[in-house]
Amino acid sequence: MKAAVLTFPGSNCDADLLWAVQEIAGQEAALVSANTEDLTGFDLVLVPGGFSYGDYLRSGAIAKFAPVMGALKTFAANGGYVLGICNGFQILTEAGLLPGALQVNTSLEFICEPEPLIVANHQTAFSNQYAAGQTISLPIAHGEGNYYADPETLASIEAHQQVVFRYAENPNGSLNDIAGLTNEAGNVLGMMPHPERAVEALLGGTDGLGVFESLIAATKGAVHVAN
Numbered sequence: 652m653k654a655a656v657l658t659f660p661g662s663n664c665d666a667d668l669l670w671a672v673q674e675i676a677g678q679e680a681a682l683v684s685a686n687t688e689d690l691t692g693f694d695l696v697l698v699p700g701g702f703s704y705g706d707y708l709r710s711g712a713i714a715k716f717a718p719v720m721g722a723l724k725t726f727a728a729n730g731g732y733v734l735g736i737c738n739g740f741q742i743l744t745e746a747g748l749l750p751g752a753l754q755v756n757t758s759l760e761f762i763c764e765p766e767p768l769i770v771a772n773h774q775t776a777f778s779n780q781y782a783a784g785q786t787i788s789l790p791i792a793h794g795e796g797n798y799y800a801d802p803e804t805l806a807s808i809e810a811h812q813q814v815v816f817r818y819a820e821n822p823n824g825s826l827n828d829i830a831g832l833t834n835e836a837g838n839v840l841g842m843m844p845h846p847e848r849a850v851e852a853l854l855g856g857t858d859g860l861g862v863f864e865s866l867i868a869a870t871k872g873a874v875h876v877a878n
């Protein structure tokens with residue numbers, strides 16, 4: 652598996668993601684500037700957490716205009732796997748690659764804590780190494796993680812089993828306890844919790860490894876997606 656880790660001005664989880672993919676999961680990975688317009692040759696594009704463009708206007712609202720976004724949309728449309736974590740999730744919803752939006756947490760506070768999650772769908776490219784209904788713990792660190800979608804969109808998301816992770820103890824007001832969901836095609840996932848911060852015992856847990864192992868399984872033998 653060959654992964655691109657995008658870096659926007661203000662990304663701050665790109666180095667952690669690169670570490671998780673290269674050093675822990677043992678896969679090929681490269682940092683790719685948000686100014687690039689070519690994602691040819693990658694099986695997976697990772698959109699990291701942080702404060703892209705300072706979170707000005709709204710988290711992800713400026714990043715959606717970055718030069719790489721055209722290539723990312725083409726990559727996703729061609730079936731390439733895309734994983735957005737935290738600010739990456741916010742960027743993917745702003746760009747229209749995922750439904751809904753991330754609002755300010757109901758507490759109006761930035762929340763940074765380990766969070767129990769339930770694996771709501773273990774039959775996806777991002778979660779196939781977890782058991783059905785498994786409870787895992789991953790850290791969250793966000794001020795805008797309160798997932799919202801209009802009732803019609805929410806019903807469609809549930810009908811197509813797009814919710815992959817739900818909060819066991821909803822920390823931010825997200826509708827239907829949604830912590831992570833895919834697009835309808837199932838090749839794009841956004842999640843607020845940080846799997847890359849839970850990939851070795853030294854970090855306090857290894858429950859995040861399953862996301863990367865699932866992607867390795869999903870891309871086994873995959874032909875690189877043409878841009």
Ligand SMILES: NC(=O)CC[C@H](N)C(=O)O
Pocket residue numbers: 699700701702703706710736737738739792793794795796
């Ligand atoms: N860790 C992050 O990616 C932070 C996300 C975003 N800037 C927020 O506070 O909601």
